[in-house]
Amino acid sequence: MSLAEGVLRGDVRATAKLISLIENQPEAAVADLQELHPHTGNAHVVGITGSPGVGKSTLVDGLAKRWRKEERRVGIIAVDPNSPFSGGALLGDRVRMQDLATDPGVFIRSMGARGRLGGLARATHNVIRVLDSGGKDVILVETVGVGQSEVDIVQTADTVVVGLVPGMGDDIQTIKAGILETADVFAINKADRPNARGLEMELRTLFGWNQEEEEDRWIPPIEMTVATTGAGMDELKEAICDHWDHLKRTGELQHRRRERYEAELQSVVEDYWRKRFFDYWQREGHWERVVEQVLRKETDPFTAAQQLVVPFLDSEVGG
Amino acid sequence: MAEQPIRVLIAKPGLDGHDRGAKVLARALRDAGMEVVYTGLRQTPEQIAATATQEDVHVVGLSCLSGAHLELFPRVVQLLREQGADDIVVLGGGTIPAEDISALRELGVEEVFTPGTSMHEVVEFVRRRVHL
Ligand SMILES: Nc1nc2c(ncn2[C@@H]2O[C@H](COP(=O)(O)OP(=O)(O)OP(=O)(O)O)[C@@H](O)[C@H]2O)c(=O)[nH]1
Ligand SMILES: [Mg+2]
Numbered sequence: 001m002s003l004a005e006g007v008l009r010g011d012v013r014a015t016a017k018l019i020s021l022i023e024n025q026p027e028a029a030v031a032d033l034q035e036l037h038p039h040t041g042n043a044h045v046v047g048i049t050g051s052p053g054v055g056k057s058t059l060v061d062g063l064a065k066r067w068r069k070e071e072r073r074v075g076i077i078a079v080d081p082n083s084p085f086s087g088g089a090l091l092g093d094r095v096r097m098q099d100l101a102t103d104p105g106v107f108i109r110s111m112g113a114r115g116r117l118g119g120l121a122r123a124t125h126n127v128i129r130v131l132d133s134g135g136k137d138v139i140l141v142e143t144v145g146v147g148q149s150e151v152d153i154v155q156t157a158d159t160v161v162v163g164l165v166p167g168m169g170d171d172i173q174t175i176k177a178g179i180l181e182t183a184d185v186f187a188i189n190k191a192d193r194p195n196a197r198g199l200e201m202e203l204r205t206l207f208g209w210n211q212e213e214e215e216d217r218w219i220p221p222i223e224m225t226v227a228t229t230g231a232g233m234d235e236l237k238e239a240i241c242d243h244w245d246h247l248k249r250t251g252e253l254q255h256r257r258r259e260r261y262e263a264e265l266q267s268v269v270e271d272y273w274r275k276r277f278f279d280y281w282q283r284e285g286h287w288e289r290v291v292e293q294v295l296r297k298e299t300d301p302f303t304a305a306q307q308l309v310v311p312f313l314d315s316e317v318g319g
Numbered sequence: 320m321a322e323q324p325i326r327v328l329i330a331k332p333g334l335d336g337h338d339r340g341a342k343v344l345a346r347a348l349r350d351a352g353m354e355v356v357y358t359g360l361r362q363t364p365e366q367i368a369a370t371a372t373q374e375d376v377h378v379v380g381l382s383c384l385s386g387a388h389l390e391l392f393p394r395v396v397q398l399l400r401e402q403g404a405d406d407i408v409v410l411g412g413g414t415i416p417a418e419d420i421s422a423l424r425e426l427g428v429e430e431v432f433t434p435g436t437s438m439h440e441v442v443e444f445v446r447r448r449v450h451l
Contacts, residue, residue, distance in 0.1 A: 012372055012373060012402070013372055013402065013403055013404060015373075016372055016373050016374070016375040017375060019375065020375045023323070024323040025323075085350075086349065086350050086351065086352045087324060087352045088324065088348065088349035088350060088351060088352045088353045088354060088355065089324075089349060089354050089355070090345055090346065090349045090355050090357060091354060091355065091356045091357065092356075092357045092359075094356060094357070094358045094359075094370065095357065095358060095359035098358065098359060098362070098366065101358070101362075101365075101366040101369050101370050102363075102365050102366055102369050107373055108370075108373055108374075109373060109374060110354075110356050110374060112324070112354045114324065114354075
């Protein structure tokens, strides 16, 4: 039985093994991903991002429990940045999700960044594909909103929730530019602390909430939450579901997914050609010789590129 | 691309409320380039086994100071076997009397580290064991 078949039957171990394959040897996972693709598209993918410590994991835990009450199956991907020196990572998000560990309707996976810059977003996208085809109705993706790769990950979500906390005066400034703009829902968490209203006002002015409402224009709602007590969590979940309904009703969902698939197809094609091209020319040290020729000014990069690409396309490998 | 990192789950079964030792070990393994999943205090064997399976770790490190290791550690081994995840290596640590160690080994806990063991020894053991 292939891992993909196991995933489709809801087998936990096969799901976990396929995710490891995606992380360790992405090329070796292709056959399984091909098998799974037709079974994807059902899940609502929700990204949860924000600065370290704003309460993302606690929010994820509370949201997951609310969906579980409705018997929706939940997948959770918790992406943590790595320690840059050793390449290792301490993945601690599950500490806030202990009760979910033994729920058969929940699958949680922690991922380290492993220094793969663009590759992390693609790996995450493929892990989403696995959980989606395995029958998860909602997939929550937690990631710290600090780097470009995090922005890329968040952009693979249908609904992006940005978590903020009051009293971190410069929070709005330090969070990666571009993250705030991708928010579909704001959660002002730790609203038990002073100044939650002040932060709300700041957001409202920043995003021009005073504009007149247009029909079918989504205005990111701002929800006040205390993830540790559950206050405001029902409302946050409702806001996320409202956004999902909005995406489906307006056709925006199809539009976003089309863009995402186009970007994915483009990067897969690029990888495919690049690999074949370099495999072709790196045989017998040819590539090295051309580099030498450029160095000695016997040719230039522009002429050399042309002289490499054209015969490659005419060759059996390229044609 | 770098070689795949070793994945380890550090878990604290039982009711004792001290996780300083477990956290120090988790950091040492991280600094040795491993991906360490940490789940916090007071985990049941069921939670630990389910987590290990979902996270597809190579190794589960159990730390227990409450004295219930003879009951809790083998239970994790047994649950992993039931889930078909018997390729996951189970290691134990904590204040464990010498006479319990061979009993634990017989029940499938591959190695037991007592408070005298250095972090370096544990890191090296995990490396060697996973790359067998
Ligand atoms: N007072 C208060 N504390 C909270 C609230 N939500 C979470 N916390 C606490 O904030 C701390 C961090 O919570 P996490 O959920 O781990 O935050 P996170 O954003 O996932 O953290 P990282 O993954 O490390 O970036 C924990 O001690 C939580 O108990 C809240 O609404 N109010
Ligand atoms: Mg977290």
